[in-house]
Amino acid sequence: MIFRALPALVLIALALPAQAARAPARQFAVAPAPAWVQPLPLPEAPAASPGSAAPQKGSAGLRFSLVDLQTRVGADGAQESYAHFARSFTSEGGVAEGSQLSFEFDPSYQHLTLHGVWRVRAGERRSIFDPSEVKVIQPERGLEAQMYDGSLSALLFLRDIRVGDTVEYAFTVSGNNPVFAGHFSRYVDARYGEPVAHWRYRLLWPHARPLFTKVHGQVQGGGKLEPRVTRTGAEDEYVWEQRKLEALQVDDGLPSWYAPFTELQLSDYADWEAVATWALPLFSPKPGDEAGLDAEAERLRAANATPEARLLAALRFAQDEVRYVGLELGPNTHQPHPPGEVLARRFGDCKDKALLLVALLRRLGIEAAPALVNTRARQAVDDLLPTHAAFDHAIVRAELDGHVYWLDATRTFERGALAQLQPPHLRRALVVRPGTRALEEIPRPVVKAPTVEVEEHYVARDRTKPATLTVTTRYSGPDADRQRDALSTGDLEEMSRTFLNYYARTDPDIRTLQPLEVKDDPAKNVLTMVERYSIENFWRTREHDFDADAISQELTTPKISSKRTMPFAVRYPRSVKMAIRLEAPEKLDVRAEKDSVEGPAFRVDYDLRAVGSNLLLDYQYRSTADAVPPEKTTAHLDAVRKVRDNLGFNITLRGAGAAGAAAVPEEDLGWEAYAWLGGVLVFTLGGLWILHVGPVNLWRSLRSRRRRKAFAQKFEEVKGSSAATALPIASVQALPAALSKLRCGCGALGGPPPSVAEPLFLGDQVVLSLKWFCTQCGCQRKAFYAIQDEQRAA
Numbered sequence: 001m002i003f004r005a006l007p008a009l010v011l012i013a014l015a016l017p018a019q020a021a022r023a024p025a026r027q028f029a030v031a032p033a034p035a036w037v038q039p040l041p042l043p044e045a046p047a048a049s050p051g052s053a054a055p056q057k058g059s060a061g062l063r064f065s066l067v068d069l070q071t072r073v074g075a076d077g078a079q080e081s082y083a084h085f086a087r088s089f090t091s092e093g094g095v096a097e098g099s100q101l102s103f104e105f106d107p108s109y110q111h112l113t114l115h116g117v118w119r120v121r122a123g124e125r126r127s128i129f130d131p132s133e134v135k136v137i138q139p140e141r142g143l144e145a146q147m148y149d150g151s152l153s154a155l156l157f158l159r160d161i162r163v164g165d166t167v168e169y170a171f172t173v174s175g176n177n178p179v180f181a182g183h184f185s186r187y188v189d190a191r192y193g194e195p196v197a198h199w200r201y202r203l204l205w206p207h208a209r210p211l212f213t214k215v216h217g218q219v220q221g222g223g224k225l226e227p228r229v230t231r232t233g234a235e236d237e238y239v240w241e242q243r244k245l246e247a248l249q250v251d252d253g254l255p256s257w258y259a260p261f262t263e264l265q266l267s268d269y270a271d272w273e274a275v276a277t278w279a280l281p282l283f284s285p286k287p288g289d290e291a292g293l294d295a296e297a298e299r300l301r302a303a304n305a306t307p308e309a310r311l312l313a314a315l316r317f318a319q320d321e322v323r324y325v326g327l328e329l330g331p332n333t334h335q336p337h338p339p340g341e342v343l344a345r346r347f348g349d350c351k352d353k354a355l356l357l358v359a360l361l362r363r364l365g366i367e368a369a370p371a372l373v374n375t376r377a378r379q380a381v382d383d384l385l386p387t388h389a390a391f392d393h394a395i396v397r398a399e400l401d402g403h404v405y406w407l408d409a410t411r412t413f414e415r416g417a418l419a420q421l422q423p424p425h426l427r428r429a430l431v432v433r434p435g436t437r438a439l440e441e442i443p444r445p446v447v448k449a450p451t452v453e454v455e456e457h458y459v460a461r462d463r464t465k466p467a468t469l470t471v472t473t474r475y476s477g478p479d480a481d482r483q484r485d486a487l488s489t490g491d492l493e494e495m496s497r498t499f500l501n502y503y504a505r506t507d508p509d510i511r512t513l514q515p516l517e518v519k520d521d522p523a524k525n526v527l528t529m530v531e532r533y534s535i536e537n538f539w540r541t542r543e544h545d546f547d548a549d550a551i552s553q554e555l556t557t558p559k560i561s562s563k564r565t566m567p568f569a570v571r572y573p574r575s576v577k578m579a580i581r582l583e584a585p586e587k588l589d590v591r592a593e594k595d596s597v598e599g600p601a602f603r604v605d606y607d608l609r610a611v612g613s614n615l616l617l618d619y620q621y622r623s624t625a626d627a628v629p630p631e632k633t634t635a636h637l638d639a640v641r642k643v644r645d646n647l648g649f650n651i652t653l654r655g656a657g658a659a660g661a662a663a664v665p666e667e668d669l670g671w672e673a674y675a676w677l678g679g680v681l682v683f684t685l686g687g688l689w690i691l692h693v694g695p696v697n698l699w700r701s702l703r704s705r706r707r708r709k710a711f712a713q714k715f716e717e718v719k720g721s722s723a724a725t726a727l728p729i730a731s732v733q734a735l736p737a738a739l740s741k742l743r744c745g746c747g748a749l750g751g752p753p754p755s756v757a758e759p760l761f762l763g764d765q766v767v768l769s770l771k772w773f774c775t776q777c778g779c780q781r782k783a784f785y786a787i788q789d790e791q792r793a794a
Contacts, residue, residue: 061094077182191262289338297363353409413484416525467538509536572626599639
């Protein structure tokens with residue numbers, strides 16, 4: 001469903017310059033900084049000349065001379081936020097990355113004032129600000145996720161910027177979203193991926209109002225970041241300051257709940273009860289807001305005989321009959337639309353769907369309340385100061401016969417009985433109802449059985465005839481939900497070709513015997529896919545390799561492992577089972593093995609055996625934690641290496657008449673023949689030793705290094721990781737197909753639609769920059785595509 005919207009997204013994005021040309025002449029003000037601002041001069045720095053500046057490690061060609069952030073909060077809650085930045089360019093890449101400025105604001109309640117832009121070159125400071133060159137656009141960066149927020153971006157592309165230059169710019173954004181009812185909450189970045197010579201955050205705060213502050217993350221040097229507090233009349237001045245900040249080197253593959261950067265949090269909420277009190281009126285429909293709900297609830301009641309069935313029917317209605325679209329304009333960033341309106345138009349975002357479900361359940365006599373959660377921070381919300389900004393998603397807490405259900409109305413393809421429902425892996429919730437005083441714990445989802453089961457069944461009983469391969473993949477629980485989602489928007493024939501090409505890497509003579517078969521059992525929430533192939537020349541070389549790739553793909557490893565200081569994410573909860581079955585032409589001499597490998601965050605059990613001419617390989621992977629602590633990285637890598645050494649299996653046939661056998665005539669004996677005979681002797685003695693230690697173990701020891709190298713190469717990221725190496729595509733319509741073929745470094749193919757999609761311009765060429773997070777390893781993905789049929793307007 002989201003992929004269908006991607007071409008439209010790209011076309012809209014590419015049309016933004018034209019839209020900007022039609023925009024009003026001035027949607028921002030130009031004025032000096034407000035009188036309450038306390039300006040800071042640039043720190044002293046040695047003069048830099050083009051070509052002489054060397055980027056600091058990790059700086060990406062940029063470094064900040066100054067980051068000066070100031071906020072003033074009035075007694076009535078009115079807010080003004082001033083920012084003054086100065087960044088220096090130390091490489092051509094830095095110039096390309098940072099020579100355009102973007103100022104974002106929501107015109108429904110905010111006002112943008114630009115104070116100026118200056119360039120410092122060879123010690124000379126000069127204004128380069130021309131207000132007529134500022135283009136105001138409505139980017140709608142959430143468009144591909146069906147979210148619209150109405151915010152604007154004022155864009156300024158800087159002219160004549162060179163390596164060694166420093167660019168200064170300052171602006172103020174005033175206004176506060178009325179939905180917050182005068183409350184103040186702010187997160188301030190106090191560490192960056194670029195070096196910062198001087199960082200300051202200054203806050204003017206009404207003396208009579210309480211303020212709570214907290215620093216998250218590690219402060220550079222292990223010290224503390226404490227404010228200087230000065231009383232100035234009716235205001236208190238808070239100043240946090242740091243100098244000579246180094247660029248923070250961030251490890252790859254971080255868990256979503258781990259925040260690597262230092263962050264200053266400010267809030268005026270005393271506790272979570274105060275946050276719940278703020279949220280309660282927003283989720284309390286007014287008279288007339290629930291038109292049509294009585295009739296819908298009565299329909300659900302009449303069609304379902306038991307309270308359990310009614311609860312499930314109401315959930316399915318909210319999930320399936322109300323599509324996801326987020327109109328998050330002004331107050332509706334946090335306030336849901338009236339349930340009657342959502343019911344009538346049949347679309348809404350998470351909070352709209354949650355409140356609609358709550359209203360239906362209450363009419364059905366089932367206790368229910370909205371619950372605010374954080375999909376990324378999860379249990380790390382415990383470490384935050386109480387604030388309305390702690391949440392990014394809304395679900396429902398329902399209670400029936402003493403059992404608590406956590407329901408997500410945005411899970412469109414969820415199926416199964418009520419007893420099968422697993423709580424979402426969110427860990428903490430603020431339930432919006434009278435009497436809430438604290439966060440409530442959401443139980444971890446429990447995976448009692450594998451949710452992905454793969455069986456590869458090879459029938460290769462004849463050396464000379466084609467073998468058959470039947471692949472049966474059984475998805476259950478959330479994995480079945482995800483597959484339904486993929487099937488609802490995908491092309492079954494294209495999916496079948498993808499599967500065929502996957503097996504063709506090792507068996508080039510493979511062909512499809514029957515179309516891909518899909519069997520869905522919604523009642524049990526099980527979806528099964530069956531692939532059937534024929535493989536010519538299966539025993540062409542008298543041997544064949546078998547690899548448990550379904551297990552291999554779960555064994556993610558960090559790119560940064562040496563001196564790692566941050567946790568590494570592991571997909572959790574996760575349970576995958578793979579079975580390989582081979583019916584061979586002759587009896588197999590295989591020593592049975594049954595063992596397990598356990599690492600800091602996973603366990604793999606395997607059982608290898610042969611019964612006559614049948615080979616039976618069984619593997620099961622289970623994640624036991626959602627992250628590997630940095631001090632256990634080596635143990636994780638060792639466990640992964642040990643598992644991979646046991647995932648591959650080779651079968652070599654014996655017996656006369658095998659293809660490829662050759663003989664050497666006796667009359668032609670020369671030194672080459674004697675060398676050959678010597679080789680035979682060595683091979684024979686070696687063979688006796690092989691029989692002693694076991695052919696399978698020897699094969700594994702010889703193949704382990706090769707397999708590890710091959711596995712790493714198999715999942716290398718494709719080109720297109722930068723604008724300079726953008727992958728060509730014919731048109732924006734070809735983008736979804738191109739994205740589906742991308743493979744993450746962890747091995748996962750494709751992924752969710754990008755969370756950020758923006759056009760860039762390299763000369764006249766339009767390059768689309770895409771960013772999203774891999775669903776398997778959590779790493780941020782990037783891809784760049786050069787659209788061949790689009791060029792920048794002259």
